[in-house]
Amino acid sequence: MPGLYGCLGECRLEAGRNQEAMQCFLMAESQGDRSENVAYRKGLCAVRLANYTVARDSFRQYLGNNSHGRHAKHAQECLAIVEHNFLNQSNDNYLADASKNGIKRWNTNGKPILVYIKADASLKGFHPEYVQLLQQSFMDWTNGTNGAVSFVQTQDPSQAQITCYWTDKQSDFDSSKELGECQNTLSNGYINHSEIKLSTLVGHARDIPTEVFPEAKAVALHEIGHALGLAHSSTSFDIMYPTAAPKGLEFNLTRRDLNTVVALYSINPEQIATASESQIQAFAANGFK
Numbered sequence: 339m340p341g342l343y344g345c346l347g348e349c350r351l352e353a354g355r356n357q358e359a360m361q362c363f364l365m366a367e368s369q370g371d372r373s374e375n376v377a378y379r380k381g382l383c384a385v386r387l388a389n390y391t392v393a394r395d396s397f398r399q400y401l402g403n404n405s406h407g408r409h410a411k412h413a414q415e416c417l418a419i420v421e422h423n424f425l426n427q428s429n430d431n432y433l434a435d436a437s438k439n440g441i442k443r444w445n446t447n448g449k450p451i452l453v454y455i456k457a458d459a460s461l462k463g464f465h466p467e468y469v470q471l472l473q474q475s476f477m478d479w480t481n482g483t484n485g486a487v488s489f490v491q492t493q494d495p496s497q498a499q500i501t502c503y504w505t506d507k508q509s510d511f512d513s514s515k516e517l518g519e520c521q522n523t524l525s526n527g528y529i530n531h532s533e534i535k536l537s538t539l540v541g542h543a544r545d546i547p548t549e550v551f552p553e554a555k556a557v558a559l560h561e562i563g564h565a566l567g568l569a570h571s572s573t574s575f576d577i578m579y580p581t582a583a584p585k586g587l588e589f590n591l592t593r594r595d596l597n598t599v600v601a602l603y604s605i606n607p608e609q610i611a612t613a614s615e616s617q618i619q620a621f622a623a624n625g626f627k
């Protein structure tokens with residue numbers, strides 16, 4: 339039946355079953371299905387599977403045949419990000435931007451940072467998966483930087499160096515658009531405690547896992563970046579850019595994000611200029627948003 343594999347792929351993509359969705363799109367193509375949905379959704383699926391060459395080729399194919407198609411604007415945007423952030427990545431970093439308020443970081447001496455995660459299933463919009471997404475986000479920073487930073491989860495809140503919790507009240511954030519906040523406390527020029535507050539209302543409380551979970555993860559990755567001492571990047575779609583990437587592309591660290599943390603944590607602690615007491619106070623009070 340023509341189009342059947344394309345439809346099944348779309349359903350599986352919607353359900354977050356990305357490997358199976360990709361098989362459907364490949365099957366659809368092998369059966370000669372050239373409908374616009376197949377190339378476009380195969381591109382989105384490939385992004386989720388971090389197969390950026392396939393993603394680029396799929397978006398190009400879609401745009402080649404559908405330059406004014408329904409998804410043309412989004413496909414164009416996706417293609418630009420895939421090429422810029424994942425295929426043609428320069429090996430640079432944005433440490434200058436990310437430390438414009440002074441260099442701030444942990445003095446770990448190579449030890450893991452202790453993380454306490456407080457889950458509260460009674461919160462409106464809370465999904466148990468949020469805990470795994472957060473744990474995975476910490477691991478992504480570790481794996482991507484070859485262990486320049488590492489974390490261990492503790493069950494004892496009094497031991498925590500980074501404390502993470504969720505809230506379902508938008509009024510707990512400074513603005514109506516924020517989905518996360520990180521507040522760092524400094525001691526002797528180093529971060530000695532971080533508090534990461536995450537909203538359970540990502541996806542605007544729409545309960546579509548494929549929309550909610552990638553966004554929740556992007557927010558978690560961003561706030562962990564702040565907890566590590568990064569301020570914002572001025573380049574679109576780095577995870578530390580203040581505005582989230584378009585739907586479907588919001589859940590990966592860029593090479594630049596990782597390079598910046600590697601650079602920050604390779605500076606000799608003795609070379610880190612200690613800010614004045616008043617600067618430290620102002621910085622700590624304002625926190626990162």
Ligand SMILES: [Zn+2]
Pocket residue numbers: 560564570580626627
């Ligand atoms: Zn931020």
